[in-house]
Amino acid sequence: MMMHLSKNRFFDSDPAQHRIALELYSEIAALPLICPHGHVDPRLFAEETATFGTPAELLLIPDHYIFRMLYSQGIALEALGVPRIDGGPVETDHRKIWQIFAENFYLFRGTPSGVWLAHELYDVFDVREKLNGDAAQAIYDQIEAKLAEPKFRPRALFESFNIEVLCTTDAATDTLLHHQKIKESGWNGVIRPTFRPDAVVNINTLGWKDNIDALSDASGISVDSYVSFIQALEQRRAFFKQMGATSTDHAAVSAYTAELPPAEAEAIFQRALNGKATVDDARRFTAHMMMESARMSIDDGLVMQFHVGSVRDYNTYIFERFGANMGADIPERSEFTHNLRPLLNKYGNDTRLTLIVFTLDESTYARELAPLAGHFPAMRLGPAWWFHDSINGMTRYRDRVMETAGLYNTVGFNDDTRAFPSIPARHDLARRVDANWLAGLVVRGVIDREDASDMAKDCAYRLAKSAYKLGE
Amino acid sequence: MMMHLSKNRFFDSDPAQHRIALELYSEIAALPLICPHGHVDPRLFAEETATFGTPAELLLIPDHYIFRMLYSQGIALEALGVPRIDGGPVETDHRKIWQIFAENFYLFRGTPSGVWLAHELYDVFDVREKLNGDAAQAIYDQIEAKLAEPKFRPRALFESFNIEVLCTTDAATDTLLHHQKIKESGWNGVIRPTFRPDAVVNINTLGWKDNIDALSDASGISVDSYVSFIQALEQRRAFFKQMGATSTDHAAVSAYTAELPPAEAEAIFQRALNGKATVDDARRFTAHMMMESARMSIDDGLVMQFHVGSVRDYNTYIFERFGANMGADIPERSEFTHNLRPLLNKYGNDTRLTLIVFTLDESTYARELAPLAGHFPAMRLGPAWWFHDSINGMTRYRDRVMETAGLYNTVGFNDDTRAFPSIPARHDLARRVDANWLAGLVVRGVIDREDASDMAKDCAYRLAKSAYKLGE
């Protein structure tokens, strides 16, 4: 069976809206990709000859968006070749793994993973058959052959994907060796690190004490007190900035922010060093460090991202057997109005700060986040995130955010992906959905055609570049 | 005035989508009805000669979906013939009741009850006049005449409605006499019981002690301890299963689950027997019994349904005067991520369990339930429930659930009704809304036409049948 990839996909079928959506999309489809936030491994670009491995290694094994759906239907992760923490046996025949994937590809009907994969197979690997059990091995052959070509190496794809800048996400303790190698290699691709201090800031992180030791090593500052901890963070931020970083990233279950008196911050830090910090200590210290991070951002100009609401490693069985980031992170209800108030009251009126907030709780879009972003000079709203990075999710985001926050308190699209070859599909989907949204405003007379063209470029390119200071 | 019942109702008017929606609907419109969950009285089918009574008794007096709307506009339930608990006087002239209903039928404009009733009047009773004060008595005459015909008896309608299987909902203490009679009558209609133990599991139920006595009687096990309580439940489940049940049903205000140590379960149970259980005892015992029910389901294979979020008997005046299920149940905010974690961590990875979760809080669809159902092998998501069992409600459900959970972690439609003659209207509406949803995906290039046909059959027939094990 032939795979269907409509040239006009994701546009409303109403002829008037469809026509304008297509026009707007045509104006932005070829713009370079700005990738201000994501999780691509910089190692891929450190060596010119790096490759992606087998089709299963490229598309399935490392992508929890994919294997969690197969798992939900009773397929064991071992059968999909997902490595176990204890090194126990998992399937190693990648053709077998691929066969299971293909036979169950119907599970992705109507999902973003489904349409990204269709785009990727069609556009990147020239696949024309629909992926199913019958076609599985022939498609495997085809992708395997492509991956052997030099033009399918990471750097070559980076260039053919027309990526202007790609930001990675890196631990505060990371030495950024791969970024250094990329710089020194003379390659033109722009790969910037992002400073993510969660593993040293959240004192209840598994292995936190080791992370602090690593922070001492990386910074050259012996971190034995809250004061030296702050100094080390500032040192690392300066280093990241020097290595090209323009932003930081912070994740927390709750959006809670609150400043601690210095003595209390120090006391909690000491308890943490002694392994005696409580759950409440951790909660309050993270809240305090959000305040501190905002202060540092005002000082050094790094844009501050805040990702809120994911309960990580929810499924203990999966976590203990396969580790973190295995598709078992589940959102919880979030609250921003009261939780962000301390931070916004102290720093939100300061135009030197850019705080970009992401939510997994859509009920906060129109109720809390759009009113906040539509008032505070320092606050911007990040795009529809994770489970909501989808056609309907983006549409709901536009529907609920734009009327109150306005487009210019948002920051365009980011792909937030580990799956490098899916980047064009993700940006293309976003550009189509945005073009369709704007066309809907035009045909209903909410904006005029001229404004729509301008806004389409803002959505696809300019907002991300300016909000993340990537033109600097 | 003529009643309007468009052949193409509920489809988008965009010609491209409309055409495909109609095609898809045509493919599924005549499929048999699978009714895996509902509240039809099995007594209706126990005797071949059973009838429905007057038009008011058929359509209004027993249906709290209908009379709560009339009540909301100041019409007393007594005037509608709703029986009082104390046996006090209520209107007995069913033509008068019908007249009030007809004069106020405009209140149902744009509501699911309104469109179900229109379908039912038009298709089942051949009514062609619009229901209002002028037409009231003539329509009453027409329905009354039909109801006197043998082909309008419950069994005859069951057959003409093309119902493949109808599941009732029955107390754990029910002797299933009517189900027994149906079996013995030689009639071919498939009516299956469903095991609903709420009245013995929730120790703060009014009359709980009597229910426990009834459980002792029904099971033949003297329930005087937690251990014997569990034994009695297991006995009843085995009996229900033998009588054709394939599922259980559990309702709770909160989704809270948590296992108690055996000694604590026993202690709470003893306090309950002695009338000394606290509110917190009840909350924890219900949470524990959800765990136990999941364990039992793994043992005996009964599918487990969990309906969460309704504050029952909210209006004390109505409850005291008319009793339970009188349209005065109001949803509250729900939380699933943390509440289901104990159960899902213990049993959610077990493919022998099917846990179908229903919510009245739509904010949990995309935030909590779709991510959970899209990960755990044991979990499925029930269809849009109660107030959300409507055109917009189903559309929101598809919009918010499908992209993350995928269609195959959901379980198709169920009508959940006490109003037997509304069953075809409810399934027809669901099939139309699903056909329209799928047509929307096709015209926007999200799925192809072939997949849409397959998915339409899944939505209308196959998912319910397989999730509830009704083909076995």
Next chain:
Amino acid sequence: MMMHLSKNRFFDSDPAQHRIALELYSEIAALPLICPHGHVDPRLFAEETATFGTPAELLLIPDHYIFRMLYSQGIALEALGVPRIDGGPVETDHRKIWQIFAENFYLFRGTPSGVWLAHELYDVFDVREKLNGDAAQAIYDQIEAKLAEPKFRPRALFESFNIEVLCTTDAATDTLLHHQKIKESGWNGVIRPTFRPDAVVNINTLGWKDNIDALSDASGISVDSYVSFIQALEQRRAFFKQMGATSTDHAAVSAYTAELPPAEAEAIFQRALNGKATVDDARRFTAHMMMESARMSIDDGLVMQFHVGSVRDYNTYIFERFGANMGADIPERSEFTHNLRPLLNKYGNDTRLTLIVFTLDESTYARELAPLAGHFPAMRLGPAWWFHDSINGMTRYRDRVMETAGLYNTVGFNDDTRAFPSIPARHDLARRVDANWLAGLVVRGVIDREDASDMAKDCAYRLAKSAYKLGE
């Protein structure tokens, strides 16, 4: 560049729906405006020769919907001429202020403020150029010239806007002098006061003790006890009613209602008088006063409005520098099911009460408010409020409320505005959105064309007039 104001704006572009939407809109476009709730200053109508000031004073400086968006992009309120509490310097050159506004008018693309302003400029002031930096001063000239004409005085606009009745919102302590002057002036315009006792009911209001003194003065009752407080409120309600009021208005962060024993109400009131009331006292007293207000409404027939969920004066910097109502009010999550239960159980079955509830938390529409309004005779649901008073916001409201509550448990539109000249634009937008909503129901066969016409008039005119008793 020419400004674009489509005659058919806000209608779906699907030709079938568009045609019916336009028909329905044409049937209601010229109906008189019913304005049952808003914040227009009655002073504007007290003197025949009152004027609006400069274009900046008319459209920007007093309208926090506008300047909060400019502020969110880093423009200081001082630069916009917003007066400081301390009388410190702010921009006084209104042409400069206007220039900033015009240069940043693109920020309002796709927002309700943007489309209201476009309508207002085009229809009220005959502006044909798009507002931007280039056109700023010419448009200023044009508006300034219009404002100098007698037909642009408030009373003249009131008449040309075809306002049938305009309700203001007035403190319980207000002497209603301006309303008195209007009455005595012989002018035909109907301006009714609304009784808003928040400043004396919420005992933690800044300056509460002064407000109580003012209440004593206004009522002629020495308010030194809870009993005399209630008497004074009843006196003021009687006075407001005599002055034409048909409703009261109550705002609270939470919807909490609960009756206090008289002795406890008195004790809290005494603590408040002595400056010793706690936060919890304030919370419980407000909850109690909601009960009392419902009781009074049953006695005197005043319709009771309840606006829930806004955290006022969220941004301390703005509050301290510019005062209240400066665009820094942020919604929080709301809960109605449990909070309203005491009030609804005591008074909700009483058909003499009309309680109109407003929410800023859309997740409560389908989950809590529609089920409550669809059951209790006394309860009605107010229209989409504040941030949700927008094209998408109203559409979501219709989508989520109507199927359960039905149209007839809602109360039509209210503009809730301080910006008098925006009133026609706001009503026009609402009428267009409603016409489009109804047309959508018609083309999908949910309602028939005849019902749609009837419902359109209900939405645009009749529901507001009857719910607020404005025909009496």
